[in-house]
Amino acid sequence: MTAALLQVDDLHVRFPISGGGLLGKGRRMLHAVNGISFSLAKGECLSIVGESGCGKSTTALSILGLQEPTEGMIRYRGQPLAGPGAPGRMQRAKAVQMVFQDPYASLNPRQSVRTSLAAPLRLHGVTAASEIADRIEAMLANVGLTTEHANRYPHEFSGGQRQRIGIARALILEPEIVVLDEPVSALDVSIRAQIINLLLDLQEKLGLSYLMISHDLSVVEHMSDRVLVMYFGQVVEEGGWREIFEAPAHPYTRRLIAAIPDPEKALNSPAQENNVAYPSSLKGRSFVSDGSATLDVFSAPPPSELIDIAPTHKVRVALPLAAETW
Amino acid sequence: MRFGFNFWLGAGLTALVIFAGVLAPWIAPFDPVLDADLMSSELPPDATFWFGTDAQGRDVYTRILYGAQISLTVGIVSQVINSIIGVTLGMTAGYWGGWWDDLVNGLTNVMLAIPSLIFALAVMAVLGPGLPSLLVALGLTNWSWTCRIARSSTLSLKSQGYVQAAQTLGYGDLRIMFTQILPNMLGPILVMATLGMGSAVLSEAALSFLGLGIQPPFPSWGSMLTDARQLIQLAPWVAIFPGLAIFLSVLGFNLLGDGLRDSLDPHMRTRKP
Numbered sequence: 001m002t003a004a005l006l007q008v009d010d011l012h013v014r015f016p017i018s019g020g021g022l023l024g025k026g027r028r029m030l031h032a033v034n035g036i037s038f039s040l041a042k043g044e045c046l047s048i049v050g051e052s053g054c055g056k057s058t059t060a061l062s063i064l065g066l067q068e069p070t071e072g073m074i075r076y077r078g079q080p081l082a083g084p085g086a087p088g089r090m091q092r093a094k095a096v097q098m099v100f101q102d103p104y105a106s107l108n109p110r111q112s113v114r115t116s117l118a119a120p121l122r123l124h125g126v127t128a129a130s131e132i133a134d135r136i137e138a139m140l141a142n143v144g145l146t147t148e149h150a151n152r153y154p155h156e157f158s159g160g161q162r163q164r165i166g167i168a169r170a171l172i173l174e175p176e177i178v179v180l181d182e183p184v185s186a187l188d189v190s191i192r193a194q195i196i197n198l199l200l201d202l203q204e205k206l207g208l209s210y211l212m213i214s215h216d217l218s219v220v221e222h223m224s225d226r227v228l229v230m231y232f233g234q235v236v237e238e239g240g241w242r243e244i245f246e247a248p249a250h251p252y253t254r255r256l257i258a259a260i261p262d263p264e265k266a267l268n269s270p271a272q273e274n275n276v277a278y279p280s281s282l283k284g285r286s287f288v289s290d291g292s293a294t295l296d297v298f299s300a301p302p303p304s305e306l307i308d309i310a311p312t313h314k315v316r317v318a319l320p321l322a323a324e325t326w
Numbered sequence: 327m328r329f330g331f332n333f334w335l336g337a338g339l340t341a342l343v344i345f346a347g348v349l350a351p352w353i354a355p356f357d358p359v360l361d362a363d364l365m366s367s368e369l370p371p372d373a374t375f376w377f378g379t380d381a382q383g384r385d386v387y388t389r390i391l392y393g394a395q396i397s398l399t400v401g402i403v404s405q406v407i408n409s410i411i412g413v414t415l416g417m418t419a420g421y422w423g424g425w426w427d428d429l430v431n432g433l434t435n436v437m438l439a440i441p442s443l444i445f446a447l448a449v450m451a452v453l454g455p456g457l458p459s460l461l462v463a464l465g466l467t468n469w470s471w472t473c474r475i476a477r478s479s480t481l482s483l484k485s486q487g488y489v490q491a492a493q494t495l496g497y498g499d500l501r502i503m504f505t506q507i508l509p510n511m512l513g514p515i516l517v518m519a520t521l522g523m524g525s526a527v528l529s530e531a532a533l534s535f536l537g538l539g540i541q542p543p544f545p546s547w548g549s550m551l552t553d554a555r556q557l558i559q560l561a562p563w564v565a566i567f568p569g570l571a572i573f574l575s576v577l578g579f580n581l582l583g584d585g586l587r588d589s590l591d592p593h594m595r596t597r598k599p
Contacts, residue, residue, distance in 0.1 A: 064494050093496030106487025110509040119505070120495040169491060 004039035005209050006063070006081075006096075006177055011036045011072035013058050017298075028298045032058045034233035035072070040177065045203065045210040047220040047241075049256065050230035053297075056213045059230075060179045063211065065092050076177075090124070097170040101182040103162035107154040113140075113165055114150040117172050124173060135172065142205070143168045144198060160191035164198065171202065180212040184219060196222060217260050221245055226312075229253045232295045235306065239313035249279055249315040251287055279309050285317040333585020339578025347394035354388040359543045361385065368561040378563035380553060382543075386564060389545035390571050396546040397575060400460060400530040401523035407465025409519050412472025417503050417511075419473075420480030430473065437470040443529055450538045460539050464526050472518045479511035513590035520583035524576040531572050547572050 013033040033055040040046050048056040061067035062082060063074055074081040076095050081087070087095075100106035108116060117136045126132055137147050143164040154162060163183065170178055183199065184192040196219060203210060214220050220227060220241070227244040229237040229252065237250040248254045288304045289295060306314045329337075346353075355374075363383040371378045377386035419430035437445075446463040453459030483489060484507070492502045527547075533539040534548030542549060547568040554565035 064490075066490060066493055088496075089493065089498070090496040093494060096494070098491065098494050100487035100491065102487055106491055108488040108506055108510070111505075120497075123496055123501075166487075166491075169495070173495065 005042045005077065006040040006211070007073075007075040007078075008039070008059075008063070009037050009073040009075075011059065011062060011074065012070045013055070013062060013067060014070045030297050031233055031300060032297075033062070033069075034301050036230070036233075036235055038228055038235070038238065040209050040211055042176070042209055043203070043207055044225045045212060045223050046226050046228060047212040047214055047224035048228045048230055049214055049217060049220055051215060054230045055233040056230050057181065060098070060181060060211065060213050063177075064096055064098055064179060065089065093120070093124070093175070094173050095175055096177045096179060097173065097175040098179040098181060099163070099166050099170045099183050102186045103159050103166055104186070106166050107162055107169075109154050112151055112153055113145075113168075116165070116169055117150070120169070120172055139168045139172050142171070142202060158191075159187050160195060163187060163191075163195055167195075167198065167202070171206065171208075174206075176207075177209045177211060180210055180214075182214055182216070183212070185214070185216055192219070199223070217245075217256060229256065231289070232297065232301060234301055234304070234316060235314075236316045237314065238306070239310070243310060243313045247279070247313075249282065249309055249313070252289070282309060282315070282317065288316070288318045329585055329589050332581045333589065336578050336581025336583070336585050339574055340582050343394050343398060343575045343578060346391045347398045350388075350391040350395060354385075354391045356385040356388040358384065358389045358392040358545045361388070362543075368557065368564070370561070371563055377567040378561065380550070380561075380564045381557060386550075386567050389550060390547070390567055393545045393547045393550060393568065393571065394575070396457070396540055396544075397527045397530060397572075399457070400464060401526045401579065403461045404464035404468070404526045405519040405522045407461070408469040408522055409472055409515055411466070412469035412518075413476045413508070413515060415469070416473035416476025417480045417507060420477040421484060421499065421503055421507070427477075430477070434470045434473050437467070442467040443532060446529060446533060447536070447538065450533060455538045455541055457540060460530060460533060463533070464529055468522055468525065472515060472522070475514050475518055476511065479514060480507055483507045483510055514587075517583050517587040517590065520579055520586060524579035524583070527572065527576050527579065 011033055012031075012035055014029040014031050017028045017030050036055070036059055038046065048059065050056050058067055062069045065082065065086070069082050073083070079085075079087070081092065081095070086092075111119075114136060117139065118132050121132050121135060126135070136150060140147060140149060145161065145164055145168070149157075149161075149165075154165070157165065163186075167183075180199065184195050187195060199210070200223065202208060210223070212220065212223060224241045227239065227241050228235055229244065229250065231252050237244065237248065237253045244253060245257060248257050285307070288302050295301060303319050304316050305319060306316050308314055361384060365383065366375075366379055367381055367383040369375055369379045369383075375385050375387065377390065380386055380389070415430045415433070419427040445467045449463035449466060450459055453462060480503075489502060489506050492506050497505070530539055530546065531548030531551065534546045535552045537549075537552065540546035540549050542553070550568040551565060551572075554561075554568065558565050
């Protein structure tokens, strides 16, 4: 593995929730992200999976600079990307871009495709009309569209085509990291495979690093090199996709994977959960939660630690003394 | 886009007012000020004086045509000022939030709590009568609803993917507001401005009626009503025709605004069998 392109250390994001009191009385903090650490290497696809509200989107927004972290450090090529010394929007734009979930809300209905793609280029100092035209043409070709599409407006396109335009817009400034926020979950099943393959082709062709946020595990399995499983603002398991999908260690991960619809299994044998024995390295340890109970989001999570069970495989367990069997 | 009957009726009435105002110097049979002739005062409508004559013997029809210029100027200019103030405050408040939002909201609530005509009266009292101060007074007093609408539209547009995308592409806040948010909320703002034109025409008539607006001898529909007050039993046409002009133009602006709203907002569109 090469050096990390993006390094996130102990990221915390808390939101103040007004409790109704006039002078901030009863003000509570919602703990959205509780100490996330991970790194993203060049050319890698890291997926963050977890249920709605587990903090995966907030993590992505922090990396994009749309959400200021409460604590922690985000570094891009060793330079801070958040907090004091963070770059402005202009510099950040060339490092990280995003592909949005809903292709119907992510394109300005009043701008033609050409305007949507040309405006960022002009903003970033590309002024020659011929260069702008060339780059737009090349980018449209990259995402499987033609120059004729450039003069049309978003409502003239299908969902899949809109997502291609969204990808083109994210890539037009040639960023190194692309955050994919549920890139195919709003699309028809028949279109998903096309978009996934397009994303994989572009990753190889342009040397992109992807940070994918998803709860669709079949997409995650197909695209990721590594997977981060999040639960209530914490990483509960981290590992290569093979380790996560073939030897899941945390009960929450097991439940997630067991929930993937599999027609073969459903027809042939009844669903079997947790049928793999827990790894021997976990002997004597217990988990804080199996992911079935609702945790209190208004307080910090119970103490726990992330331990290595294999060279690239980590799982979160309760501290030995505070252990409490579930 | 489909427009209903109301829209076309409103557009027709508005077009009539615009034609009357713009073409007044060519189509009016007399001069609105100079053609005073006490020998022919208070004549009822006939073939020469279509709408009759007033106490000074001036042709009411001519004065109504010229009065349309005042009403249109007041309606359009005051709404342009209102929209600029309302959109600027509402959009920045919705986008930036925080203390600025609190401040703008407070100001909007204060403006809504003061009857706008009373406030306009106060402004006129300070600035003195006349058309320019009338425009300023009406332009400064009716922006609160536009501001509310601009703020709420901004709040909902801000969470759209394309606004977030613009942020990640490095756009500055003002550029996002003017290229991404403003074009997508022009519809409701335009509707508010059109509806506001009706109330501006009414306010102008009211202020002129009270003697604070357009000064005699120049014609405005409101000041014509003032002059007609003493004559209403002797020569009712002197009051009826300016009143009708106010009624029809305000009706026209309101129907136009309603029609625009209905066709721009699919939720308001009535289903036809």
